[in-house]
Amino acid sequence: MTSQEVALETALRILADQQNRETIWCLEEETTDGVASYDELIKYIDSHYSEDQDQEEVRVQLHHVILPTLEDANLVEFDPRAETVRYRPDPLVTDILESTEQWDDNEREMLDKPVDDTAQAIHTVETQQTLRRYRTAVEAVPDGVFILDEDGTIELANQSVASLLGMTIDEIHGQPFTTFVEAGVFDETIIEWYLESVRTMLSSENDCEEVRYETEIRPTNAPPRLVEAHLALRSSDDGFRGTVGVVRDVTEQRTRERRLATLVDNLPGIVYRCKNDQGWPMEYVKGEVEELTGYSPDTFSQDEGHFGTHLIHPDDRGEVWTAVQTALDEQESYEIEYRILTKAGETKWVWERGQGVYPDDDRVEALEGFITEITDRKRRQQELQRQNERLRKFANILSHDLRNPLNVAQARIQLAQQTQEIEHLDDARRGLNRAFELIDDLLTVAQQEQAISDTEFINLEEIANECWKNVKTPDAQLVTDCDQSIQADPGQLKRLLENLIRNAIEHGGADVTVTIGDLDRGFYVADDGAGIPQEDRKKVFEPAYTSNTKEAGFGLDIIRRITEAHGWEITVTESEAGGARFEITFGSRQNQ
Known part of the structure; x- marks a missing residue:
């Protein structure tokens, strides 16, 4: 005993x-x-x-x-x-x-x-003691509480149970629970569940202390309700003495859960709950998971570290961890932007907002938050930053480089007026022409922001000769060594060649020889001038770069933009004659 x-x-x-x-x-x-x-x-x-x-x-x-x-x-x-x-x-x-x-x-x-x-005798005393102790306690519990004896008869039930069933406590006490099946309150399947649950809990092969069941009940004179029941054995060392159960109405809860699930499924992103570890092990992940990442939700819930070790971009993992931990230290929410690598290898930008879940102490139990894609927004931001930088450079040019030729023109005109010497007007004309050239270059750079849309096959030798005529070349010579046709925008290709020819004449001298010829997948423009120093070859395509310290140049920046718009690449090297050689190579989409 x-x-x-x-x-x-x-x-x-x-x-x-x-x-x-x-x-x-x-x-x-x-x-x-x-x-x-x-x-x-x-x-x-x-x-x-x-x-x-x-x-x-x-x-x-x-x-x-x-x-x-x-x-x-x-x-x-x-x-x-x-x-x-x-x-x-x-x-x-x-x-x-x-x-x-x-x-x-x-x-x-x-x-x-x-x-x-x-x-x-002990059983009698224990039964009465138990019921007397439970009777006061269960009436204070908002959920329904009931006690069944070994025959399935209700020994005790509180008012919450009676309310769920649409009856009084006196109508419930002493009744076998099968009575309510016969009355249509419960479905017949509840009897099978009850008997199977008792067998499961009594079986020595199962370590089961409690079972759960969810079913619909049909109370007297009330609409059907969805209830959740939890059942356990009454404590005893002398065999089966009955069961103790708790039942609660979950109708409204399930309705809210369904609405929440619908809301989550329609959110443009991911809702999650995860552990505060560097792999971000996911306990719950719903929403547009596969659409955003390419992975199924099960991938993150089954592989605990997959989110942190595979999805977050390697270059951003440290910053993400630091940002989250800093916010958690202050028990504040966090907002972060970072890159992810999808299952297909695509890089996307995402925005995340979340917060820590704290139990009774300061320990972080979990993180909960929302993630959505912002790739398009980041691209627009980057484009806006690039445009702002270009505008800043344009403003600098307009305030400095454009002022120089205009000041020259203004001074020479004043001298011509004062001295009546007309040769001063020639210098003024040259200053105005230089100002117009700068303005044209600025407009051309701005126009290069537009994508190439209409292309056609163009004979390279023919368009080279046409461009040569459009540039002032008093003593210079053109040599063509090409017989291919190029798929390009005619106007843009013409501007590219004219700028390369003009650049050769300006830096190679009036008597420079310019050669345009074929490459395996592209073409080149070379001259026999002074060439470009090795240390400057990576800088020549930067906006406003020039070897002339007094004036800005946009010609090579325009060339770079035209080649990029076509999907081409341009590099600069030394020609066979020691001058500059610009090589334009086609991308995979170029057809010859």
Whole structure:
């Protein structure tokens, strides 16, 4: 027997004697400090004991039998000489005595018989104690609580259960739960679930302490409701004693969950809950997961570190970790932008907002947040930054480089007016022409932002000769060594060749020889001038670069933009004659 059972058996053997019970009742009820005299006890026992006994006989029994028995059980201590008794309350004994007030006649008779069937007596006491303890507790619980005996009869149910069923507590108590199946409140499948659940919990092969079930109920005079029930066995070492259950109405909760699921599925991004580890192990991930990443949601939930080790761009992982941890240290939300690598290897930009989930202390239990794609927005931002930088450079040119030729023209015109010498007007004309050239170059650079759309096949030799005529080349010579046709925008290709020819003449001299010829996949423009120093060859295509420190140049920047717009590449090297050689090579989309 367990220690609890031994204590119960001892208490029951003491309480089996009515005089013992009456003595304890007297000490419990008739004394204020737990101390009573023999006379007080004798009077109380005599008035409550049914047998006709002389008070002296009661005194003898009290002195020699009752009090020694109670003292052996450590319930009292008495002084024979002073004939006083001090009571030592025992919670178990008190609990049993109070329980008897709610027992039926058969149960109460258990205490008046010799305690031969100790197990039955203990079971009776435990049952009444349990129900009495539960009755007060369950009424304070908002969820429905019920207790079924081993036959499936309802021993106890609170008002929440009654309300769910559309009945009163009196209509529920003492009814087999199968009654509600017959009445149509529950579906018949609940009986199969209950029996299978009990077998599962009782089986030694299963470590199952609780089972859960969700079903629809049809209360009396009320719409159907969705309820969730949790069932457990009643604690006992003597076999099956019944079950204890909790039931709650989850109708509104499930409705909200469905609405939330629909909302999440329609969000333009990902909703997640993850652990605060560098791999960001996902506990929950929903939304446009596959659309954004190329991976299924199961990939992140099953492979705990996949999000951090595969999805986040390697160059951004450190910054993401630092930003999140900094926010968590301050218990603040975080907003971050970073790149991801999709399953197909595509780089995308995403924006994420999240926060830590904290239990009762400062420990971070998890992270919850939302991720959405911002690739288009980032591209627009980068394009805007590039345009702003270009405008800044244009403004600098307009305020400095364009002012120089205009100042020259203005000064020469003033001199011509003052001296009446017309040659000053030639210098003014050259200054104005240079200003117009700069303006044309600025407009050309701006126009290069437009994508190439209309292309056609153009004979390279023919367009080279045409461009040569459009550039002033008094003593220069053109040599063509080409017989291919190029798929290009005619106007843009003409501007490219004219700028290369003009650049050769300006830097190679008036008598320079310019050669245009074929490459394996492209063409080249070379001259026999002074060439471009090795250290300057990577800078020549930068906006406003020039070897002339007094003036800005846009010719090579224009050339670079035209080649990029066509999907070509341009490089500069040294020609066979020691001058400059510009090589334009075609991309994979170029057709010849």
